[in-house]
Amino acid sequence: MNVIEIFSSAQGEGKYIGCRQVFVRLAGCNLNCAYCDTNFSRADFCNVETAAGLMKFSQIKNPTTDEVIGIVKNFCTQVPTHSVSFTGGEPLLSWQFIFDVATALKKVCDVKFFLETNGTLHNELKKVLGVVDIISMDIKFPSVTGKNLFGIHEEFLQTAREKDLYVKAVISQETSTAEFLQAVELVAKISPEILFVIQPVTPFNTVKAAPPIKILNFQALALKILHDVRIIPQTHKFIGNL
Ligand code: SF4
Known part of the structure; x- marks a missing residue:
């Protein structure tokens, strides 16, 4: 377990865009996506916001689980908070930490996880x-990771479907219609009711944005198979928050 950031901000993506959250960023990831713009490297120090939403940080040496619980509880007290977001990297690499923190906070904070x-x-x-x-x-496309992860995603979705679940697919100039449709059909196989978010990529390094017409065409294709398909860009990038 290695927590590298704790701060309070608005969710910038997906179904709960705009909701106030406390973000707990965990180090490490099992993938290496072409468009990844997140520094999730392990570090000796954790950047902790000095107050909820102040966007100023102090550094503390690798906090213990109890210290993280105290910091998150404090932020939730400072600003009424919709949910605590475990993010990364890939947070499930630290599943025991997530379990311990959420179990403890459920007793003292009225937030979702x-x-x-x-x-x-x-x-x-x-x-x-x-x-x-x-x-x-x-959903991670072969054009992003170099791997075909659809079978693994299917197993994951079968387990995740009992929760408030939505799926997000980042679309760039590289995304092919074939892999996009494979993702849509995979979600439909689990349930056509699952919200499918098309997130136009925020250009990064060599990754280029898809033309707007491609994004609209993809939505039209997906809406023939799924009930709820929305185009939602990353908002925190242009608002300038965290
Ligand atoms: S899964 Fe997420 S954190 Fe990991 S490399 Fe891909 S974009 Fe980055």
Whole structure:
């Protein structure tokens, strides 16, 4: 377990965009996506916001689970908070920590627990399913990871479907229609009611944005198969918050 950031901000993506959250960022990831813009490297220090939403940080040496619980509880007291987001990296690599923190906070805070995941660690998901309320699962395309993860995503979705679940797919110039449709059909196989979020990529390094017409065409294709398909960009990037 290695927590690298704790702060309070508005969720910038997906179904709960705009909701106030406390973010707990965990180090490490089992994937290496072409568009990844997150520094999730392990570090000796954790950046902790000095007050909820102040966007100023102090550094503390690797906090213990009890210290993290205290910091999150304090932020939730300072600002009424919708949910605590475990993010990364891939937070399920630290499933025991998530379980311990959420179990303790459920006794003292009236918040939901939100998991932002790449949807590849379904055994670890089973271990935290009882304490997590909302799951935001990314579908990772072969053009992004160099791997075909659809079978692994299917196992993950079968486990995650009992929660408040939505799926997010980041679309770039590289995304092919074939892999997009494979993702849509995979979600439909689990349930056509699951919200499918198309997130136009925020250009990064060599990753280029998809033309707007492609994004609209993809939505039209998906709406023939799924009931709820929304185009939602990352808002925190242009608002300038965390
Ligand atoms: S799964 Fe997320 S954190 Fe991991 S490499 Fe991909 S974009 Fe980055």
